Amino acid sequence: MTGPTRNWLVPMRARSTDEPHRVSTPLELFFDLCFVVAVAQAAAPLHHSIAEHHVLSGLRGYLMVFFAIWWAWMNFTWFASAYDTDDDVYRLTTFVQIAGCLVLAAGVGPAFEDADFRIITIGYVIMRLALVAQWLRASRSDPERRNVAQRYAIGVAVVQLFWILRLWTPESWPVLPLFLVLVLADVAVPVWAERASGGPTTYHPHHISERYGLFTIIVLGESVSAATLAFRGALDEGSDYNTVLLRLAVAGLVIVFALWWLYFDRSAHALVTTLRTSFLWGYGHYFIFAAAAAVGAGLGVAVDHATHHAEISSTLAGYAIAVPVAVYLFFVWLLHIRPHQSGPMLLAFPVAVVLALLTPLTHASLELLAAVLVGLVAVNVTLGRRVPDRIS
Structure with missing residues (x-):
């Protein structure tokens, strides 16, 4: 006996907002569990920083790292609610996002100990660029919301370019203000994209x-x-x-x-x-x-x-x-x-x-x-x- 044939690539059309029996998929649950690895890596240095009386530096590092984890998770979650096709390409692209999360987790130590955000940034950019690929798929298959999907793809890609350029800024530049500017740019992308003609995207x-x-x-x-x-x-x-x-x-x-x-x-x-x-x-x-x-x-x-x-x-x-x-x-x-x-x-x-x-x-x-x-x-x-x- 063989199971049903899986599709390699299907049109990525918006799912219904009142779809019955819409529950979390095994892939989404696996995605969450892998992200918890990054959460654990972020919480452990916070514990040690407070115990060593380095409260402010530990809290700053924790909140910065946690933003990258949370923002990548949240964007995937809302995208999946709207466009989860569960075809092979979708699964593989999600695996790339998971791999980026694990790269980010590996960079938590250097970020806390040496203020070295290179590995974390690489992991974050991997996760975000994989989402750009998903939005480009949606823009091709969902003509009604094409403008919204294209805005997401453009906005996310441009902000990632600035995250990468941040790695080459002079050491004399203050870290936190530049970080906050890029955070505001990242969180503004959905606000800008969802107001395009044809929007907003559907979600359950x-x-x-x-x-x-x-x-x-x-x-x-x-x-x-x-x-x-x-x-x-x-x-x-x-x-x-x-x-x-x-x-x-x-x-x-x-x-x-x-x-x-x-x-x-x-x-x-x-x-x-x-x-x-x-x-x-x-x-x-x-x-x-x-x-x-x-x-x-x-x-x-x-x-x-x-x-x-x-x-x-x-x-x-x-x-x-x-x-x-x-x-x-x-x-x-x-x-x-x-x-x-x-x-x-x-x-x-x-x-x-x-x-x-x-x-x-x-x-x-x-x-x-x-x-x-x-x-x-x-x-x-x-x-x-x-x-x-x-x-x-």
């Missing part, structure tokens, strides 16, 4: 919300993995810290469980039904993803501090977790909760953000942070669901 709201949810799960899982490695390393040195590590482990798990609960407590597909809301929702997830991955780095810092492997204050160790948790809560509230809720429930998340940022000023800050999150989950479950949903 349920599929998009599922894809973002799956990546949130994977990033939170990476936090658990990073924390587990830190705990394992501490335990291997002896049993002197078993009690304190057990407390940290329980509190850390409660924090991650609560973050998962709060993200998935409301359906998100109704939030991506217009171009404006889709941009805000999609772009805002940069902070959710980056904060979720940084929680794992923060838990690693907490373990280092508890086992006296980090010469930092207990307050800084507490903020290594409290800050990403607060950022995560704020953007989950902004993107997921605020559009649904009205009245007093709108205050629950901002209050929790403030309380989270106060916990490092106390003893047992991690346990108190876990308690704040448990309280927020309880309020959201008991009171939040009694309020009529404004957009369901």
Whole structure:
């Protein structure tokens, strides 16, 4: 018995926005898992930078690297929702993007240690130019949205040229301002392209919300993995810290469980039904993803501090977790909760953000942070669901 014959190349036409049973494909799931390798490589240096009291440089490097990971992932995700043909050429082009992500991951170390962004830039450009090829395919097969697809291809290609030229800028030039200019150019491409005649591109709201949810799960899982490695390393040195590590482990798990609960407590597909809301929702997830991955780095810092492997204050160790948790809560509230809720429930998340940022000023800050999150989950479950949903 043989299976159905696969197509090498099929017309890349826009998929329907209300296509039934539109779920993530095995290729998309594989794509996500490979990107988590890059996320892990970005979070590990952040952990060590904070533990060595190089907070600002570590945070700057982390946010810069994470932008490249997130932006390449996001562009593939939205393109796939509109044009996934699952033919052989599409699969091979996606494999090129995955290979570029792995090249980027290999360059994280030099970027953090020596401010050498050559390998990261090469990996990023590989991912982005593979997407240019996809958009050129779409421009040939989808006459209605040809102008949109061509704008994407031109815009992405031009910005990549400037990313490459950035590698030859004089060392005296400031790194961060130039980086921010190129970031703004990159994120402006979809805004410009989607306003072309014939646009916007189609996408499936349920599929998009599922894809973002799956990546949130994977990033939170990476936090658990990073924390587990830190705990394992501490335990291997002896049993002197078993009690304190057990407390940290329980509190850390409660924090991650609560973050998962709060993200998935409301359906998100109704939030991506217009171009404006889709941009805000999609772009805002940069902070959710980056904060979720940084929680794992923060838990690693907490373990280092508890086992006296980090010469930092207990307050800084507490903020290594409290800050990403607060950022995560704020953007989950902004993107997921605020559009649904009205009245007093709108205050629950901002209050929790403030309380989270106060916990490092106390003893047992991690346990108190876990308690704040448990309280927020309880309020959201008991009171939040009694309020009529404004957009369901």
